[in-house]
Amino acid sequence: MAKKEIGRIILPTDGSEEANRAARKAIYIAKHVGVEVIALYVVDTPFLTRYSSGEDILTPDILSLIKREGRIVLNKVEKMGKRAGVKITTKMVEGIPDEEIIKIARKNDLIVMGSKGKTALDRILLGSVSEKVVHYAPCPVMIVREKKEE
Numbered sequence: 001m002a003k004k005e006i007g008r009i010i011l012p013t014d015g016s017e018e019a020n021r022a023a024r025k026a027i028y029i030a031k032h033v034g035v036e037v038i039a040l041y042v043v044d045t046p047f048l049t050r051y052s053s054g055e056d057i058l059t060p061d062i063l064s065l066i067k068r069e070g071r072i073v074l075n076k077v078e079k080m081g082k083r084a085g086v087k088i089t090t091k092m093v094e095g096i097p098d099e100e101i102i103k104i105a106r107k108n109d110l111i112v113m114g115s116k117g118k119t120a121l122d123r124i125l126l127g128s129v130s131e132k133v134v135h136y137a138p139c140p141v142m143i144v145r146e147k148k149e150e
Contacts, residue, residue: 007108009037012101012133015073018114022144023077026112027084036087039077040104041070042097067092098132109139116146 011026013019023039030037043066074090081088093100105111115130134141 004108006033006035006110007106008035010040010101010105010109010111011037011077012040012042012097012111012113013073013077014041015069016114016116018116018144018146021147022112022114023080025144027081027086029112030086031084036089037081038104039074039088039090040101041074041092042100043067043070043092043094044097045094098129101133102136105137105139107138111137111139111141113141113143115143
């Protein structure tokens, strides 16, 4: 039996409009190819440590807020998949986003992700996340760009 060209789709998501656009594209492809989608939310722990001090009593609360937001984002993708009849497996990990995305990917996966994140700072940082994933992932990567106004 021939090996499938795409084994599964990895969908890194942060809840941004571009990530939602990438989710719709990933679910569309998954439905037509007959594969599952792994929706991945990465809690950017190095980002957290840069912007909080060791004695900051809010730090555990910030982490729990980010994880709660991650669960909301992943649940939204799961519901999108359910409506389309596509199996979505959700996964939340902590670490450096590009490294975690690359770590989960296998040779016959397809990574579908947005090119930018939620905020101006994310645009600078996440632009580099998608760039690193494109260069170092062991599989094809589809970058879903923002919609241009006509």
